[in-house]
Amino acid sequence: MNELDSALLKILIKDARISFADIARQLNVSRAYARARVQALVEEGVIEKFTAVVNPEKLGKTISMFVDLKVSPQEIEKVAEELAALPEVVSLYIMSDLRSLHIHTLTDSHEGFDRFAKDHIFGRPEIISVECNSLLKRVKHRRGGARL
Known part of the structure; x- marks a missing residue:
């Protein structure tokens, strides 16, 4: 990748x-060159997919929770x-200790999150511990993807 590719991304x-x-x-640059570079970045796996960024609040998903699980x-x-x-579940990561999951959820209400937790987290013997925090305020986020 060069500076032109970075600018393109x-x-x-x-x-x-x-x-x-x-x-x-x-x-x-030429339109043909722009098209060829985009296609090359897709083929190389630099661009994984093109997608829409949806505002969850416009869909009534106003409760944003971060859940950290310790799992067998x-x-x-x-x-x-x-x-x-x-x-x-909006995003889920397996962490470097290989026993922790970091999860971001979006639900329409606290009751909706409670149902999610009861149905899918609590009572599972393979889940050792649960920590949960509600999003208070977004200061910086990745809307539109990673910043280069």
């Missing part, structure tokens, strides 16, 4: 629907896959 992070002609104008190491992959498949 910054443009796409801001607006993945931008036309190749507009990318070319901003980078002072032999069960961590299974628990991670099961929880990741749930609609309430």
Whole structure:
């Protein structure tokens, strides 16, 4: 990757629907070159996918919770896959100690989160401990993807 590719990625992070002609104008390159570089970045796996960023509050998902679980190491992959498949789970990470999951959930109410926790976390013998925090205020977030 060079400086032009970095500039190209910054443009796409801001607006993945931008036309190749507009990318070319901003980078002072041809439309064909812009298209070829985007395609190359996709093929190389630098760009994994193009997606929409949805405002969860506009969909009534106003309760943002961060859940940290300690899980029996032999069960961590299974628990991670099961929880990741749930609609309430926005993101889920297996942490470097290989027994912790860091989970971000979005629900429409505290009752909705309580149902989620009761149905999918509490009472599971492979989950050793649970810590949970509610989002108070967003200061900086990755809307639109990583910043380069």
